[in-house]
Amino acid sequence: MSAHLKRLENTSVHILREAYASFKSLAMLWSIGKDSTVLLWLARKAFYGHVPFPLVHIDTHFKIPEMIEYRDRLTREWGLIMVYGENRAALEAGETFPDGKVDRLTCCRNLKTRALAHTLDGSWPRFRFNHQAGRYEKDRNTDPYTGVIVGVRADEEGSRSKERYFSARNRSAGWDIADQPPEFWSFYKTDFAPGTHVRVHPLLDWTELNIWEYIHQERIPTVSLYYDQGSGRRYRSLGCQPCTSPIESTARDVPEIIEELRSGKLASVAERSGRAQDKDDGGGLESLRREGYM
């Protein structure tokens, strides 16, 4: 492994272990995308094959079906504690962008930000995979998660470039960017007032290229949507079907993606260029993130 990747891996594992040692009620968000899947792999490294906390997926029900199949396959194979949450009310009332009642940003707010906040604090139902029965059941545990591990990277967009490894969130899951507590050397914010929680970001120093290089070296299984299957198109970033479009690319496997990012046609194109909600207003994502979006 290259010395740089090794250092990134070392720091991320250290952070995961700090999180596990510091928070009684810890969870990790798994979006099924490449970043949080790398995070999941790093957790298995940190804890020697175990993932000793639940993985939480926010299901918008507009995800591409392959993503859900892949999620449940790894859940079974790796014996994961898998939990999902959703915004049932908004879905039933059709308050979504695909239903035409709200714009993209409001849809994100409904199906992701709000679903996330209520799933994390336990006020809305959580569904947990029962390995014996082979299906999801309502989770009896409704304790709020006080530590939440998230796979965001600093190179994704402006407000993420300013994140801490351990980032404090207030009672309403909001983020006060202008007044973040300090963290230095290898001491992170692991003390928190009751009612607040901490987001943990072990992948901040990784770039999109680092992620693919690591997937390659560790042979981490990824969802097939990232690869061109003959149509000349593939997804670079995975989100909800109506708001994420594939890019023109013929990369069929991980080495071809790495090549494309290093020197090929993607070397100077921003990753989230396929995400429509980022474009709605100048700081759209920053606003969402202040309210608790990943």
Added chain:
Amino acid sequence: MNIVIVGHVDHGKSTIIGRLLADTGSLPEGKLEQVRDLCERTSKPFEYAFLLDALKDEQAQGITIDAARVFFKSPRRHYIIIDAPGHIEFLKNMITGAARAEAALLVIDAREGVRENSRRHGYMLAMLGIRRVAVLVNKMDLVGHSREVFENIRKEYEAFLAGIGLEADSFLPVSGMGGDNIASPSGTMTWHTGGTVLDVLDGFSSSPPDDKLPFRLPVQDVYKFTRFGDDRRIIAGTIASGQVRVGDRIGFYPSGKSTTVSGIESFPAPTSDEDRVRVASVGEPVGITLSEQLYVTRGDLAVLQGQRSPTVATRLKASVFWLSRSPLKVGQEVLLRIGTARVRAHLESISRVIDAASLEGVSNPVEIARHDVAECVLHCASPIAFDVDAGIPEMGRFVLIDNFEISGGGIIREGLPDEQSWVRSKVLQRNIKWEMSTISLQARAERYCQAGTLVLVTGQADSRKKDLAKALESHLFGLGRLTYYLGLGSVLYGVDADLKTPESDSRTEHRQEHLRRFAEVAHLFLDAGLILVSTATDLTQEDANLINAVLEDHRMLVIWSGDSPSTDVKPDLVADRETGLETAVERIRALLQDQGVLYRA
């Protein structure tokens, strides 16, 4: 390589980095145009700084609020550049950014010259342990690219750095706005031959970690995952320095208890014997298994036997910088974190408070105000292990937590003695030499349904402490518990025979050594899993601290027999004269249950 850019507010840090990215073609397509459009739409002049100052508030105020990470690649290597804010209000953000860096660029505005935060940031770099610094004198376009202005600033700042023990790698005249000496040499400042910012970055040497340093592993956690039939007990942590091999003898500080490394774990699990990891080095997050069932917890420091041992102390002479809005006052209690350890500590005294911007001292300091730096003494509630002058800066660094937040940081300069130091050094020797049994403390506790504990009944000379202690012993014995009565005085004639001379009253003359020996005897009973019931006259809190220093992880409960205590000891229970013996015994038993000393099978 991680690089931080620091300096006084508005001196042009973000502009220089923005310019560096633009001039080296490091920006994604359309990014520059996007910022141009935005500036046009909002009728603001174009700023390279907006490439980094991404937050709405930052762009509105034209100032960096929080440090940004940007990724940058030169033909030589990859960089993460951390653009720190210069405004004093955001010093904590500057420190957050700077502490991640291996080298720093410090920016000084040519027209404004050396300002308050030019110095304060320089001082903080030194505190944070960043030794490689290049100084950029920026906005040279505003001073007519004058060599004289540049040289004057250089002289002034060189002298300042020398005063805090730093020496800059280089000084460069630049213009972030004009792009002079950023990615390519300046056309106007031909008198400068020291290269560009890009050259300086590529010139920073990255010192490889030194494998020869003593091994240090702050224990992060102990894993025992039972799912999928896993029975490994793994000691996890990131190696702070040195190397460890399978078969090495290691000790855990502050106690000094030692054992042998039986394995180094890896994931995915090794498929063959050659695949097995046999050695691990500095920087690696490892998991080790031990040959004996030692009681190890987060906060312990693993070191190699035969190498230099760490310092163990409760009192620390330290340099501290304070970041919280409310000052740190003498006597105030905070949490101190060092390595993975975490202890309560209070500020015992301050010898000097320095204004980091002027290097001037404050007279008669009684508190450390926000953004000040101080030389002071911290007193921890329990001993910690650390290194001073061992070439492992990480093992001497700590942070202070106040009101849930990291509120300050510091460096230990020296461990100072306290009243129990002499006892602790003997205990350390005992632990290092101790031959471990194969039966763990926990296994004994589970078998006997009790945790080895000392119940010390104290009171005035004429109190009924002995009656009470003996009644307790027989009550516990009646319940089928493993227990033993030992009076403090009974140790005097056997164990302490060498101290006892006919002409001296060894009880007063050798009181401390007498107590230490008694505690060592008690330690044996407790280690064997027994509940030892003892008596002592007029026990003081200092006596109790001494006994606790010997007992370490084992528990002592103090019962005061009589009305309120006549010494300063803080008892766990008071059995006054009014209470009948039986009731008192019953209460002690309830206390033992509450405290988890006695439990059901």
